[in-house]
Amino acid sequence: MAEWLYEAGIGEARAALVDDDDVIIEAHIEANGDTLRVGRTIDVRLVEKQAGGTRGIVRSIIGSHEALIDRLPAVDMGRAFNVTVVREAIPEPGAIKRAKVRLASDKTPDTAPDTGETPGPTLYDRIKATGITVRTLAPHGPDLLESAGWTETLEEAARGEIRFPGGALRISLTPAMTLIDIDGELAPNALALAGADAAGAAIRRLGIAGSIGIDFPTVAGKAERLAIAEAIDSHIPQSFERTAVNGFGFLQIIRPRLRASLCEQFQYDAIESHARALLRRAQRSGIIGAAAIVAHFRIIAVLEAQPDWIVALSAHIGGSVTLRGDAALAMSAGYATKAN
Numbered sequence: 001m002a003e004w005l006y007e008a009g010i011g012e013a014r015a016a017l018v019d020d021d022d023v024i025i026e027a028h029i030e031a032n033g034d035t036l037r038v039g040r041t042i043d044v045r046l047v048e049k050q051a052g053g054t055r056g057i058v059r060s061i062i063g064s065h066e067a068l069i070d071r072l073p074a075v076d077m078g079r080a081f082n083v084t085v086v087r088e089a090i091p092e093p094g095a096i097k098r099a100k101v102r103l104a105s106d107k108t109p110d111t112a113p114d115t116g117e118t119p120g121p122t123l124y125d126r127i128k129a130t131g132i133t134v135r136t137l138a139p140h141g142p143d144l145l146e147s148a149g150w151t152e153t154l155e156e157a158a159r160g161e162i163r164f165p166g167g168a169l170r171i172s173l174t175p176a177m178t179l180i181d182i183d184g185e186l187a188p189n190a191l192a193l194a195g196a197d198a199a200g201a202a203i204r205r206l207g208i209a210g211s212i213g214i215d216f217p218t219v220a221g222k223a224e225r226l227a228i229a230e231a232i233d234s235h236i237p238q239s240f241e242r243t244a245v246n247g248f249g250f251l252q253i254i255r256p257r258l259r260a261s262l263c264e265q266f267q268y269d270a271i272e273s274h275a276r277a278l279l280r281r282a283q284r285s286g287i288i289g290a291a292a293i294v295a296h297f298r299i300i301a302v303l304e305a306q307p308d309w310i311v312a313l314s315a316h317i318g319g320s321v322t323l324r325g326d327a328a329l330a331m332s333a334g335y336a337t338k339a340n
Contacts, residue, residue: 040120200235295334
């Protein structure tokens with residue numbers, strides 16, 4: 001029976017839905033901190049109206065969060081009102097796409113917010129709400145996440161390449177959509193069908209959402225194209241929309257985009273994502289007592305900026321933690337070692 005594996009780690013929470021064969025079906029990472037999670041309500045003020053007056057930028061009254069609001073009602077600049085987060089901030093090349101919010105009620109905002117602030121469901125809340133058994137993992141003992149393929153899943157997200165028998169998927173992030181190309185040595189029909197299974201599973205496993213385009217090998221028959229679409233459907237839970245496979249072998253999927261995929265986290269927010277993954281490896285290293293973390297200088301800079309993370313790791317291993325930079329290491333190649 002499928003179950004969720006949940007781990008409250010240093011700097012982030014992690015969860016994976018695993019099947020009876022201990023294979024990851026879905027993987028999720030939620031960074032700790034004061035973030036605008038989907039479902040959170042906050043009090044904001046309007047700070048900018050964009051072209052047409054139906055879209056604008058709001059800023060939280062407490063803190064410095066900024067978010068985009070659509071269908072903006074007739075409100076004056078500086079007016080305070082209450083909003084609900086409907087999409088989290090998403091990293092993009094060199095920037096962050098702002099979170100998106102909507103009015104917390106259908107009423108025109110009053111002169112002051114009256115609905116208050118709520119935190120929104122955490123990753124744990126979301127997986128608990130699925131009704132599937134949740135197993136909370138301690139940072140010691142058997143590493144069930146790793147046994148299910150956690151590191152391999154993160155590597156898939158970072159590389160954007162997934163191999164399957166007879167072929168491979170190449171996942172490319174673009175501002176307009178996520179594109180998945182299928183290539184391999186099998187005959188076109190067999191490659192397309194195997195690629196559909198691999199692509200559907202990857203979309204769910206890596207949390208890919210929004211507009212998704214899949215480029216299949218060209219297949220001639222209507223029945224074959226229908227089988228490809230059905231293979232996709234078998235992996236991705238509702239709700240989503242898709243086209244049929246057209247004569248050129250292209251299929252488009254639209255999934256609600258609520259938060260960043262693992263691909264976006266590990267390609268567009270790579271330094272922090274790899275830094276938190278390194279802390280997990282350090283926790284699971286089995287080191288007792290003083291330890292050193294060795295990583296690329298940019299990873300070390302992230303860790304130095306988060307002293308609470310280092311304090312938490314030190315408490316776990318029962319010794320001091322020193323940080324050492326090594327420019328020769330790849331971003332994903334940091335490691336923990338016993339201190340001399």
